[in-house]
Amino acid sequence: MSAASNDSTVTQRLNSRIAKFRDLSPSDRLTRVGEVAGLGQDTVAALRGGGVLPPKVADGMIENVVGTFELPLGVATNFTINGRDYLIPMAVEEPSVVAAASYMARIARDCGGFSTSSTGPVMRAQIQVLSLEDPHGARSRLLSNRERILEAANRKDRVLIELGGGCRDIEVHVFESTPVGPMVVLHILVDVRDAMGANTVNTMAETIAPLVEEITGGEVRLRILSNLADLRLARARVEYTMEALATAEYPGERMASGIVEACALAVIDPYRAATHNKGIMNGIDPLIVATGNDWRAIEAGAHAWAARSGRYTSLSRWEINGAGRLVGTLELPMAVGLVGGATKTHPAARAALELLGVESAQELAEVAAAVGLAQNMAALRALATEGIQRGHMALHARNIAIVAGASGAQIEAVASVLAREHDVRVDRAREVLAGLGKDGQ
Ligand code: MEV
Numbered sequence: 001m002s003a004a005s006n007d008s009t010v011t012q013r014l015n016s017r018i019a020k021f022r023d024l025s026p027s028d029r030l031t032r033v034g035e036v037a038g039l040g041q042d043t044v045a046a047l048r049g050g051g052v053l054p055p056k057v058a059d060g061m062i063e064n065v066v067g068t069f070e071l072p073l074g075v076a077t078n079f080t081i082n083g084r085d086y087l088i089p090m091a092v093e094e095p096s097v098v099a100a101a102s103y104m105a106r107i108a109r110d111c112g113g114f115s116t117s118s119t120g121p122v123m124r125a126q127i128q129v130l131s132l133e134d135p136h137g138a139r140s141r142l143l144s145n146r147e148r149i150l151e152a153a154n155r156k157d158r159v160l161i162e163l164g165g166g167c168r169d170i171e172v173h174v175f176e177s178t179p180v181g182p183m184v185v186l187h188i189l190v191d192v193r194d195a196m197g198a199n200t201v202n203t204m205a206e207t208i209a210p211l212v213e214e215i216t217g218g219e220v221r222l223r224i225l226s227n228l229a230d231l232r233l234a235r236a237r238v239e240y241t242m243e244a245l246a247t248a249e250y251p252g253e254r255m256a257s258g259i260v261e262a263c264a265l266a267v268i269d270p271y272r273a274a275t276h277n278k279g280i281m282n283g284i285d286p287l288i289v290a291t292g293n294d295w296r297a298i299e300a301g302a303h304a305w306a307a308r309s310g311r312y313t314s315l316s317r318w319e320i321n322g323a324g325r326l327v328g329t330l331e332l333p334m335a336v337g338l339v340g341g342a343t344k345t346h347p348a349a350r351a352a353l354e355l356l357g358v359e360s361a362q363e364l365a366e367v368a369a370a371v372g373l374a375q376n377m378a379a380l381r382a383l384a385t386e387g388i389q390r391g392h393m394a395l396h397a398r399n400i401a402i403v404a405g406a407s408g409a410q411i412e413a414v415a416s417v418l419a420r421e422h423d424v425r426v427d428r429a430r431e432v433l434a435g436l437g438k439d440g441q
Helices: 026-037 041-048 057-060 097-110 134-143 146-155 159-163 200-216 251-269 269-291 295-306 349-358 361-383 389-403 409-421 425-436
Strands: 073-081 084-091 114-118 122-130 168-177 183-190 218-224 232-239 314-321 326-333
Touching: 026 041, 026 084, 026 349, 041 349, 073 097, 073 232, 073 349, 073 361, 084 097, 084 168, 084 349, 084 361, 097 232, 097 269, 097 361, 097 389, 114 361, 122 200, 134 146, 134 168, 134 183, 134 200, 146 183, 146 200, 159 425, 168 218, 168 269, 183 200, 183 232, 183 409, 200 218, 218 295, 251 269, 251 314, 251 326, 251 361, 269 295, 269 361, 295 326, 326 361, 389 409, 409 425
Parallel strands: none
Antiparallel strands: 073 084, 114 232, 122 183, 122 218, 168 183, 232 326, 314 326
Protein backbone atom coordinates (compact mmCIF):
# COMPACT_ATOMS: atom_id res chain seq x y z
CA MET A 1 0.00 0.00 0.00
CA SER A 2 1.01 3.59 -0.43
CA ALA A 3 1.46 5.86 2.59
CA ALA A 4 1.21 8.98 0.45
CA SER A 5 -2.35 9.31 -0.80
CA ASN A 6 -2.88 7.94 -4.28
CA ASP A 7 -6.43 8.97 -5.17
CA SER A 8 -7.66 11.78 -7.36
CA THR A 9 -9.10 13.64 -4.36
CA VAL A 10 -5.60 14.54 -3.14
CA THR A 11 -5.63 18.03 -1.69
CA GLN A 12 -2.55 20.00 -2.66
CA ARG A 13 -0.66 21.50 0.26
CA LEU A 14 1.61 23.35 -2.11
CA ASN A 15 2.73 23.67 -5.73
CA SER A 16 6.28 22.36 -6.03
CA ARG A 17 6.81 23.99 -9.43
CA ILE A 18 8.43 27.31 -8.56
CA ALA A 19 9.30 29.26 -11.70
CA LYS A 20 12.85 30.66 -11.93
CA PHE A 21 13.69 29.32 -8.47
CA ARG A 22 17.31 28.77 -9.49
CA ASP A 23 17.78 32.38 -10.53
CA LEU A 24 16.84 33.78 -7.10
CA SER A 25 19.32 34.58 -4.31
CA PRO A 26 19.42 32.09 -1.39
CA SER A 27 17.47 34.51 0.76
CA ASP A 28 14.79 35.09 -1.90
CA ARG A 29 14.55 31.34 -2.50
CA LEU A 30 13.91 30.80 1.21
CA THR A 31 11.23 33.50 1.20
CA ARG A 32 9.52 31.82 -1.78
CA VAL A 33 9.72 28.39 -0.14
CA GLY A 34 8.28 29.84 3.07
CA GLU A 35 5.39 31.43 1.13
CA VAL A 36 4.68 28.37 -1.02
CA ALA A 37 4.73 25.96 1.95
CA GLY A 38 3.07 28.40 4.38
CA LEU A 39 5.91 28.17 6.91
CA GLY A 40 6.11 30.22 10.08
CA GLN A 41 9.00 32.59 10.84
CA ASP A 42 10.74 30.16 13.20
CA THR A 43 10.70 27.40 10.61
CA VAL A 44 12.05 29.74 7.95
CA ALA A 45 14.80 30.88 10.35
CA ALA A 46 15.72 27.26 11.12
CA LEU A 47 16.01 26.49 7.40
CA ARG A 48 18.22 29.56 6.88
CA GLY A 49 20.75 27.97 9.25
CA GLY A 50 23.73 29.81 10.68
CA GLY A 51 23.85 28.65 14.29
CA VAL A 52 20.37 27.16 14.61
CA LEU A 53 21.61 24.21 16.66
CA PRO A 54 22.27 25.64 20.13
CA PRO A 55 25.57 24.40 21.70
CA LYS A 56 23.59 23.07 24.68
CA VAL A 57 21.41 20.91 22.43
CA ALA A 58 24.42 19.75 20.41
CA ASP A 59 26.22 18.85 23.64
CA GLY A 60 23.26 16.70 24.63
CA MET A 61 23.22 14.88 21.30
CA ILE A 62 26.75 13.44 21.19
CA GLU A 63 29.91 13.42 23.33
CA ASN A 64 32.94 15.72 23.42
CA VAL A 65 31.13 18.42 21.47
CA VAL A 66 33.27 21.35 20.41
CA GLY A 67 30.93 22.97 17.88
CA THR A 68 28.52 22.27 15.05
CA PHE A 69 29.12 21.48 11.39
CA GLU A 70 27.10 23.07 8.58
CA LEU A 71 26.23 21.80 5.11
CA PRO A 72 24.42 23.59 2.31
CA LEU A 73 20.66 22.99 2.47
CA GLY A 74 18.96 23.05 -0.93
CA VAL A 75 15.34 22.50 -1.91
CA ALA A 76 14.52 20.25 -4.87
CA THR A 77 11.44 21.48 -6.72
CA ASN A 78 8.90 19.94 -9.11
CA PHE A 79 8.24 16.67 -7.26
CA THR A 80 4.80 15.11 -7.69
CA ILE A 81 4.40 11.82 -5.83
CA ASN A 82 1.11 9.94 -5.93
CA GLY A 83 -0.52 13.11 -7.22
CA ARG A 84 0.73 15.26 -4.34
CA ASP A 85 3.39 17.96 -4.66
CA TYR A 86 6.43 18.04 -2.37
CA LEU A 87 9.35 20.41 -1.89
CA ILE A 88 12.35 18.26 -0.94
CA PRO A 89 14.91 19.55 1.59
CA MET A 90 18.39 18.22 0.75
CA ALA A 91 21.52 18.72 2.87
CA VAL A 92 24.53 17.83 0.73
CA GLU A 93 27.98 19.04 -0.25
CA GLU A 94 28.01 17.69 -3.83
CA PRO A 95 27.21 20.09 -6.67
CA SER A 96 24.53 19.19 -9.22
CA VAL A 97 22.60 16.79 -6.96
CA VAL A 98 19.74 19.18 -6.16
CA ALA A 99 19.56 20.57 -9.70
CA ALA A 100 19.53 17.08 -11.21
CA ALA A 101 16.75 15.82 -8.92
CA SER A 102 14.65 18.91 -9.64
CA TYR A 103 15.12 18.56 -13.39
CA MET A 104 14.19 14.88 -13.48
CA ALA A 105 11.17 15.61 -11.28
CA ARG A 106 10.09 18.31 -13.73
CA ILE A 107 10.14 15.92 -16.67
CA ALA A 108 8.42 13.24 -14.57
CA ARG A 109 5.76 15.74 -13.54
CA ASP A 110 4.70 16.15 -17.17
CA CYS A 111 4.35 12.35 -17.37
CA GLY A 112 2.22 11.93 -14.24
CA GLY A 113 4.93 12.09 -11.56
CA PHE A 114 6.17 9.32 -9.29
CA SER A 115 4.09 6.48 -7.85
CA THR A 116 5.21 4.94 -4.61
CA SER A 117 4.26 2.21 -2.15
CA SER A 118 5.75 0.64 0.95
CA THR A 119 5.47 -2.25 3.35
CA GLY A 120 4.56 -1.57 6.97
CA PRO A 121 7.27 -0.14 9.28
CA VAL A 122 8.54 -3.52 10.51
CA MET A 123 12.08 -3.79 11.90
CA ARG A 124 14.00 -6.91 12.89
CA ALA A 125 16.24 -7.49 15.88
CA GLN A 126 18.49 -10.52 16.29
CA ILE A 127 19.15 -12.49 19.45
CA GLN A 128 22.17 -14.76 19.10
CA VAL A 129 22.11 -17.99 21.12
CA LEU A 130 25.28 -20.08 21.69
CA SER A 131 26.30 -23.17 23.67
CA LEU A 132 23.51 -25.33 22.29
CA GLU A 133 23.56 -29.13 22.19
CA ASP A 134 20.47 -29.33 19.99
CA PRO A 135 20.11 -26.22 17.79
CA HIS A 136 17.13 -27.66 15.91
CA GLY A 137 15.46 -28.62 19.17
CA ALA A 138 16.09 -25.07 20.44
CA ARG A 139 14.50 -23.69 17.28
CA SER A 140 11.45 -25.84 17.77
CA ARG A 141 11.10 -24.80 21.44
CA LEU A 142 11.40 -21.10 20.49
CA LEU A 143 8.70 -21.45 17.83
CA SER A 144 6.32 -23.22 20.20
CA ASN A 145 6.86 -20.42 22.74
CA ARG A 146 6.08 -17.71 20.19
CA GLU A 147 3.17 -16.25 22.19
CA ARG A 148 5.24 -16.02 25.40
CA ILE A 149 8.07 -14.30 23.53
CA LEU A 150 5.74 -11.78 21.88
CA GLU A 151 4.02 -11.10 25.19
CA ALA A 152 7.35 -10.51 26.98
CA ALA A 153 8.62 -8.23 24.19
CA ASN A 154 5.42 -6.18 24.14
CA ARG A 155 5.16 -5.83 27.95
CA LYS A 156 7.95 -3.22 27.89
CA ASP A 157 6.55 -0.66 25.42
CA ARG A 158 2.91 0.19 26.21
CA VAL A 159 3.05 3.44 24.20
CA LEU A 160 4.00 1.59 21.03
CA ILE A 161 1.14 -0.87 21.56
CA GLU A 162 -1.31 2.01 22.06
CA LEU A 163 -0.09 3.51 18.78
CA GLY A 164 -0.88 0.25 17.00
CA GLY A 165 2.66 -1.12 16.85
CA GLY A 166 4.48 -3.87 18.73
CA CYS A 167 6.27 -7.16 18.27
CA ARG A 168 4.30 -9.07 15.62
CA ASP A 169 6.18 -12.26 14.96
CA ILE A 170 9.38 -14.24 15.35
CA GLU A 171 11.69 -16.15 13.01
CA VAL A 172 14.33 -18.65 14.06
CA HIS A 173 17.47 -19.17 11.97
CA VAL A 174 19.74 -22.18 12.64
CA PHE A 175 23.45 -22.19 11.76
CA GLU A 176 24.62 -25.75 12.40
CA SER A 177 28.28 -25.04 11.89
CA THR A 178 30.09 -21.78 12.64
CA PRO A 179 33.65 -21.06 13.88
CA VAL A 180 32.22 -21.06 17.41
CA GLY A 181 29.92 -24.07 17.12
CA PRO A 182 26.18 -24.31 16.39
CA MET A 183 24.22 -21.11 16.65
CA VAL A 184 20.56 -20.21 16.77
CA VAL A 185 19.47 -16.68 15.96
CA LEU A 186 16.02 -15.57 17.01
CA HIS A 187 14.57 -12.63 15.08
CA ILE A 188 11.82 -10.50 16.53
CA LEU A 189 9.74 -8.61 13.96
CA VAL A 190 8.46 -5.36 15.36
CA ASP A 191 6.07 -2.78 13.92
CA VAL A 192 7.74 0.43 15.11
CA ARG A 193 5.15 2.83 13.65
CA ASP A 194 6.70 6.31 13.11
CA ALA A 195 9.99 5.61 14.88
CA MET A 196 13.19 4.58 13.14
CA GLY A 197 12.93 1.85 15.72
CA ALA A 198 16.50 1.08 16.77
CA ASN A 199 15.90 1.89 20.43
CA THR A 200 12.56 0.12 20.48
CA VAL A 201 13.78 -3.17 19.03
CA ASN A 202 17.09 -3.15 20.90
CA THR A 203 15.25 -2.72 24.20
CA MET A 204 12.86 -5.55 23.33
CA ALA A 205 15.74 -7.83 22.32
CA GLU A 206 17.54 -7.18 25.61
CA THR A 207 14.34 -7.63 27.60
CA ILE A 208 13.54 -11.07 26.23
CA ALA A 209 17.12 -12.41 26.39
CA PRO A 210 16.64 -14.22 29.77
CA LEU A 211 13.44 -15.85 28.49
CA VAL A 212 15.27 -16.97 25.34
CA GLU A 213 18.00 -18.57 27.51
CA GLU A 214 15.33 -20.29 29.61
CA ILE A 215 13.56 -21.69 26.54
CA THR A 216 16.67 -22.78 24.62
CA GLY A 217 19.02 -23.73 27.47
CA GLY A 218 21.72 -21.78 25.58
CA GLU A 219 23.58 -18.54 26.25
CA VAL A 220 22.49 -15.29 24.65
CA ARG A 221 25.19 -12.97 23.30
CA LEU A 222 24.20 -10.30 20.73
CA ARG A 223 20.85 -8.54 21.04
CA ILE A 224 20.65 -5.91 18.34
CA LEU A 225 18.58 -4.71 15.39
CA SER A 226 19.44 -5.71 11.83
CA ASN A 227 20.05 -2.84 9.44
CA LEU A 228 19.00 -5.14 6.63
CA ALA A 229 15.45 -3.86 7.10
CA ASP A 230 13.99 -6.15 4.45
CA LEU A 231 10.50 -5.98 5.96
CA ARG A 232 10.48 -2.20 5.74
CA LEU A 233 10.72 -1.53 2.03
CA ALA A 234 9.92 1.62 0.08
CA ARG A 235 9.24 1.51 -3.65
CA ALA A 236 9.04 4.14 -6.36
CA ARG A 237 8.09 3.99 -10.02
CA VAL A 238 8.18 6.55 -12.80
CA GLU A 239 7.28 6.43 -16.49
CA TYR A 240 8.67 8.81 -19.07
CA THR A 241 7.26 9.29 -22.56
CA MET A 242 9.72 9.47 -25.43
CA GLU A 243 8.61 13.07 -26.13
CA ALA A 244 9.39 14.07 -22.56
CA LEU A 245 12.85 12.49 -22.78
CA ALA A 246 13.83 14.09 -26.07
CA THR A 247 16.31 16.98 -26.09
CA ALA A 248 17.58 19.19 -28.90
CA GLU A 249 20.54 16.82 -29.26
CA TYR A 250 19.01 13.39 -28.59
CA PRO A 251 15.71 11.79 -29.59
CA GLY A 252 13.75 10.24 -26.73
CA GLU A 253 14.26 6.71 -28.09
CA ARG A 254 18.05 7.13 -28.06
CA MET A 255 17.91 8.51 -24.52
CA ALA A 256 15.67 5.69 -23.29
CA SER A 257 17.71 2.88 -24.85
CA GLY A 258 20.91 4.44 -23.47
CA ILE A 259 19.41 4.45 -19.98
CA VAL A 260 18.25 0.83 -20.25
CA GLU A 261 21.71 -0.22 -21.49
CA ALA A 262 23.44 1.69 -18.69
CA CYS A 263 21.23 -0.02 -16.11
CA ALA A 264 21.96 -3.43 -17.65
CA LEU A 265 25.64 -3.04 -16.75
CA ALA A 266 24.72 -2.20 -13.14
CA VAL A 267 22.50 -5.29 -12.96
CA ILE A 268 25.29 -7.67 -14.02
CA ASP A 269 28.46 -6.01 -12.72
CA PRO A 270 29.14 -5.12 -9.05
CA TYR A 271 31.80 -2.56 -10.08
CA ARG A 272 29.18 -0.57 -11.96
CA ALA A 273 26.39 -1.40 -9.46
CA ALA A 274 28.33 0.29 -6.64
CA THR A 275 28.54 3.56 -8.61
CA HIS A 276 24.98 3.27 -9.93
CA ASN A 277 23.67 2.77 -6.38
CA LYS A 278 25.84 5.62 -5.11
CA GLY A 279 23.98 7.80 -7.60
CA ILE A 280 20.67 6.65 -6.08
CA MET A 281 21.93 7.40 -2.58
CA ASN A 282 22.99 10.88 -3.83
CA GLY A 283 19.28 11.63 -3.83
CA ILE A 284 18.26 9.73 -0.73
CA ASP A 285 21.02 10.64 1.75
CA PRO A 286 20.60 14.43 1.53
CA LEU A 287 16.91 14.06 2.46
CA ILE A 288 17.79 11.63 5.25
CA VAL A 289 20.42 14.03 6.61
CA ALA A 290 18.15 17.09 6.31
CA THR A 291 15.40 15.33 8.29
CA GLY A 292 17.80 14.27 11.07
CA ASN A 293 17.59 10.57 10.26
CA ASP A 294 20.35 7.94 10.50
CA TRP A 295 21.93 7.91 7.04
CA ARG A 296 24.42 5.17 7.99
CA ALA A 297 21.48 2.86 8.68
CA ILE A 298 19.95 3.71 5.31
CA GLU A 299 23.25 3.13 3.51
CA ALA A 300 23.88 -0.18 5.30
CA GLY A 301 20.35 -1.40 4.55
CA ALA A 302 20.49 -0.35 0.90
CA HIS A 303 23.77 -2.09 0.12
CA ALA A 304 22.94 -5.25 2.07
CA TRP A 305 19.64 -5.40 0.17
CA ALA A 306 21.49 -4.89 -3.14
CA ALA A 307 23.63 -7.94 -2.27
CA ARG A 308 20.83 -10.16 -0.97
CA SER A 309 21.08 -12.67 -3.82
CA GLY A 310 24.76 -13.23 -2.99
CA ARG A 311 25.81 -10.96 -5.83
CA TYR A 312 25.79 -7.18 -5.45
CA THR A 313 23.51 -5.63 -8.06
CA SER A 314 21.55 -2.54 -9.05
CA LEU A 315 18.85 -1.28 -6.68
CA SER A 316 16.83 0.07 -9.61
CA ARG A 317 15.63 -1.26 -12.93
CA TRP A 318 14.99 0.64 -16.17
CA GLU A 319 13.01 -0.87 -19.04
CA ILE A 320 10.80 0.18 -21.97
CA ASN A 321 7.20 -0.96 -21.63
CA GLY A 322 4.64 -2.08 -24.22
CA ALA A 323 3.34 1.48 -24.55
CA GLY A 324 6.84 2.63 -25.53
CA ARG A 325 7.49 4.43 -22.25
CA LEU A 326 10.69 4.33 -20.23
CA VAL A 327 9.84 2.81 -16.84
CA GLY A 328 12.10 3.16 -13.80
CA THR A 329 11.54 1.26 -10.56
CA LEU A 330 13.37 1.27 -7.26
CA GLU A 331 12.86 -0.81 -4.12
CA LEU A 332 15.01 -0.68 -1.01
CA PRO A 333 14.86 -0.82 2.80
CA MET A 334 14.06 2.56 4.31
CA ALA A 335 14.27 2.68 8.10
CA VAL A 336 13.36 6.31 8.76
CA GLY A 337 11.48 7.94 11.61
CA LEU A 338 9.56 11.08 12.41
CA VAL A 339 9.88 10.75 16.18
CA GLY A 340 12.89 10.44 18.41
CA GLY A 341 16.54 11.30 17.93
CA ALA A 342 17.70 14.25 15.89
CA THR A 343 14.39 14.40 14.00
CA LYS A 344 12.98 16.06 17.10
CA THR A 345 16.03 17.68 18.76
CA HIS A 346 17.60 19.40 15.76
CA PRO A 347 15.65 22.58 14.89
CA ALA A 348 16.68 22.43 11.21
CA ALA A 349 15.55 18.79 10.95
CA ARG A 350 12.18 19.71 12.45
CA ALA A 351 11.89 22.58 9.98
CA ALA A 352 12.85 20.31 7.05
CA LEU A 353 10.13 17.84 8.05
CA GLU A 354 7.62 20.66 8.26
CA LEU A 355 8.60 21.85 4.79
CA LEU A 356 8.28 18.32 3.45
CA GLY A 357 4.86 17.96 5.07
CA VAL A 358 4.88 14.18 5.49
CA GLU A 359 2.46 12.66 7.99
CA SER A 360 4.11 9.31 8.64
CA ALA A 361 7.51 7.64 8.55
CA GLN A 362 6.15 5.48 5.73
CA GLU A 363 5.35 8.57 3.67
CA LEU A 364 8.87 9.92 4.29
CA ALA A 365 10.30 6.55 3.20
CA GLU A 366 8.32 6.65 -0.05
CA VAL A 367 9.34 10.23 -0.81
CA ALA A 368 12.98 9.22 -0.25
CA ALA A 369 12.60 6.36 -2.74
CA ALA A 370 11.14 8.73 -5.35
CA VAL A 371 14.01 11.18 -4.91
CA GLY A 372 16.53 8.31 -5.22
CA LEU A 373 14.91 7.19 -8.46
CA ALA A 374 14.96 10.75 -9.85
CA GLN A 375 18.64 11.06 -9.00
CA ASN A 376 19.43 7.72 -10.60
CA MET A 377 17.61 8.79 -13.77
CA ALA A 378 19.59 12.05 -13.90
CA ALA A 379 22.92 10.22 -13.69
CA LEU A 380 21.99 7.58 -16.28
CA ARG A 381 20.58 10.17 -18.65
CA ALA A 382 23.83 12.12 -18.58
CA LEU A 383 26.04 9.02 -18.71
CA ALA A 384 24.11 7.58 -21.64
CA THR A 385 24.58 10.75 -23.68
CA GLU A 386 27.04 13.61 -23.13
CA GLY A 387 28.65 12.22 -19.94
CA ILE A 388 28.37 13.81 -16.52
CA GLN A 389 31.35 16.13 -16.62
CA ARG A 390 29.82 18.96 -18.64
CA GLY A 391 27.00 19.66 -16.21
CA HIS A 392 29.04 18.72 -13.18
CA MET A 393 31.97 20.95 -14.11
CA ALA A 394 29.75 23.97 -14.66
CA LEU A 395 28.64 23.70 -11.03
CA HIS A 396 32.02 22.61 -9.73
CA ALA A 397 33.50 25.73 -11.34
CA ARG A 398 31.52 27.87 -8.88
CA ASN A 399 33.16 26.04 -5.96
CA ILE A 400 36.59 26.50 -7.49
CA ALA A 401 35.89 30.20 -8.04
CA ILE A 402 35.04 30.57 -4.34
CA VAL A 403 38.17 28.63 -3.33
CA ALA A 404 40.19 31.02 -5.51
CA GLY A 405 38.76 33.96 -3.53
CA ALA A 406 35.86 35.13 -5.74
CA SER A 407 32.81 36.62 -4.04
CA GLY A 408 29.45 38.07 -5.13
CA ALA A 409 29.17 38.64 -8.89
CA GLN A 410 32.77 37.48 -9.37
CA ILE A 411 31.77 33.85 -8.66
CA GLU A 412 29.54 33.50 -11.71
CA ALA A 413 31.98 35.48 -13.89
CA VAL A 414 34.98 33.29 -12.98
CA ALA A 415 32.94 30.06 -13.12
CA SER A 416 31.61 30.76 -16.58
CA VAL A 417 35.15 31.32 -17.94
CA LEU A 418 36.40 28.08 -16.34
CA ALA A 419 33.42 26.11 -17.66
CA ARG A 420 33.77 27.59 -21.16
CA GLU A 421 37.48 26.76 -21.25
CA HIS A 422 36.87 23.25 -19.77
CA ASP A 423 39.70 24.15 -17.39
CA VAL A 424 38.30 24.02 -13.86
CA ARG A 425 41.43 24.58 -11.74
CA VAL A 426 42.10 26.90 -8.83
CA ASP A 427 45.23 28.43 -10.40
CA ARG A 428 43.29 29.32 -13.58
CA ALA A 429 40.47 30.69 -11.43
CA ARG A 430 42.98 32.95 -9.65
CA GLU A 431 44.25 34.24 -12.99
CA VAL A 432 40.72 35.00 -14.20
CA LEU A 433 39.86 36.62 -10.88
CA ALA A 434 42.95 38.86 -11.03
CA GLY A 435 41.64 40.30 -14.29
CA LEU A 436 38.21 41.15 -12.84
CA GLY A 437 36.84 44.04 -10.83
CA LYS A 438 34.73 43.62 -7.67
CA ASP A 439 31.51 43.67 -9.73
CA GLY A 440 32.74 40.73 -11.78
CA GLN A 441 33.29 42.88 -14.94
C1 MEV B 1 28.33 10.80 -8.79
O1 MEV B 1 28.24 11.31 -7.48
C2 MEV B 1 27.25 9.77 -9.05
C3 MEV B 1 27.35 9.05 -10.39
O2 MEV B 1 28.62 8.45 -10.54
C4 MEV B 1 26.25 8.00 -10.40
C5 MEV B 1 26.31 7.05 -11.57
O3 MEV B 1 27.40 6.85 -12.15
O4 MEV B 1 25.25 6.46 -11.88
C6 MEV B 1 27.18 10.00 -11.55
